[in-house]
Amino acid sequence: MTKKTGTPPAVSFTGAVKTYGTVRAVDGVDLEIGTGETVALLGRNGAGKSTTISLLLGLNEPDTGTVELFGTSPERAVRAGRVGAMLQEARAVPRVTVRELVSFVAGRYPDPLAVNRALQLAGITELAGRRVDRLSGGQTQRVRFAVALAGNPSLLVLDEPTAALDVEARHAFWDSMRAYARSGRTVLFSTHYLEEADAYADRIVVIDRGRIVADGTSEDLRRSAGGNLVSIDLAGRATDGLDLLPGVRSVEVRGDRALLRTDDSDATVIALAGLGAIRGLEVAPASLDDAFLALTAREKETV
Numbered sequence: 001m002t003k004k005t006g007t008p009p010a011v012s013f014t015g016a017v018k019t020y021g022t023v024r025a026v027d028g029v030d031l032e033i034g035t036g037e038t039v040a041l042l043g044r045n046g047a048g049k050s051t052t053i054s055l056l057l058g059l060n061e062p063d064t065g066t067v068e069l070f071g072t073s074p075e076r077a078v079r080a081g082r083v084g085a086m087l088q089e090a091r092a093v094p095r096v097t098v099r100e101l102v103s104f105v106a107g108r109y110p111d112p113l114a115v116n117r118a119l120q121l122a123g124i125t126e127l128a129g130r131r132v133d134r135l136s137g138g139q140t141q142r143v144r145f146a147v148a149l150a151g152n153p154s155l156l157v158l159d160e161p162t163a164a165l166d167v168e169a170r171h172a173f174w175d176s177m178r179a180y181a182r183s184g185r186t187v188l189f190s191t192h193y194l195e196e197a198d199a200y201a202d203r204i205v206v207i208d209r210g211r212i213v214a215d216g217t218s219e220d221l222r223r224s225a226g227g228n229l230v231s232i233d234l235a236g237r238a239t240d241g242l243d244l245l246p247g248v249r250s251v252e253v254r255g256d257r258a259l260l261r262t263d264d265s266d267a268t269v270i271a272l273a274g275l276g277a278i279r280g281l282e283v284a285p286a287s288l289d290d291a292f293l294a295l296t297a298r299e300k301e302t303v
């Protein structure tokens with residue numbers, strides 16, 4: 001849905017396609033992100049997350065379709081200092097200190113954060129005097145975060161930002177990201193971690209084989225993948241016909257238990273009771289993991 005009035009969205013993809021040889025890395029993406037949203041781009045390895053981000057930052061052009069940031073081209077938005085990015089691969093500049101690097105980047109933006117604030121948000125105040133090429137992987141990752149924040153960008157783009165971070169640094173990172181997002185900024189981050197998407201994004205966009213297969217809150221995703229899991233002990237019973245019970249979308253056998261994914265757990269449980277198949281019965285909401293697997297698996301079946 002395109003809004004005809006008011007300010008343009010922070011991010012807008014329309015029918016964007018990017019191929020590498022025979023691989024359709026981004027395969028017809030339509031996506032709109034409004035100002036102030038925090039969005040997770042979730043997908044397995046090779047799903048197209050980094051390619052989507054490279055189109056968004058103007059590092060690559062779509063073969064067909066369009067990508068706009070704030071109603072203008074990514075190049076212009078980046079040049080105007082409206083975008084900060086933390087990418088997976090960025091080589092450290094030799095011999096400069098952390099503070100020098102962050103100051104240098106901040107100095108290229110029209111309205112940067114105070115350098116101390118960027119260092120503090122990234123949790124690297126105590127590393128300010130260290131050389132950037134002599135840091136651990138996790139420390140380097142945090143320096144990249146400070147660099148992304150330095151220009152005080154309206155749109156912050158983070159490609160797998162917590163990949164090298166330990167648990168404590170991960171929590172600190174998300175706290176800072178949230179503090180930044182609360183000041184009305186738009187944040188897009190990619191991740192493999194469902195729990196991160198669930199905990200830190202307002203909205204989750206699931207990408208699989210270059211296509212968006214789901215877009216909504218984690219609750220929406222759980223629902224669209226089949227809301228509940230009903231499981232029973234099979235106790236030697238065959239699974240024939242379980243997939244035909246009311247509400248049931250799929251049946252999976254794990255050991256001696258059958259797992260029924262259902263849209264209507266009440267109807268499924270009543271039908272199971274009618275069959276006398278209620279031994280060890282459990283009903284649980286589908287986890288986001290289950291939803292993610294169901295969404296990406298279903299997409300494969302239709303290819």
Ligand SMILES: Nc1ncnc2c1ncn2[C@@H]1O[C@H](COP(=O)(O)OP(=O)(O)OP(=O)(O)O)[C@@H](O)[C@H]1O
Binds near residue numbers: 020024049050
């Ligand atoms: N420069 C390139 N040349 C050829 N193929 C590429 C290139 N970059 C990406 N691809 C392919 O495009 C597809 C999408 O890759 P992309 O890096 O966007 O996925 P991703 O979701 O970011 O994966 P990951 O989680 O592993 O980083 C993959 O099949 C990948 O092999």
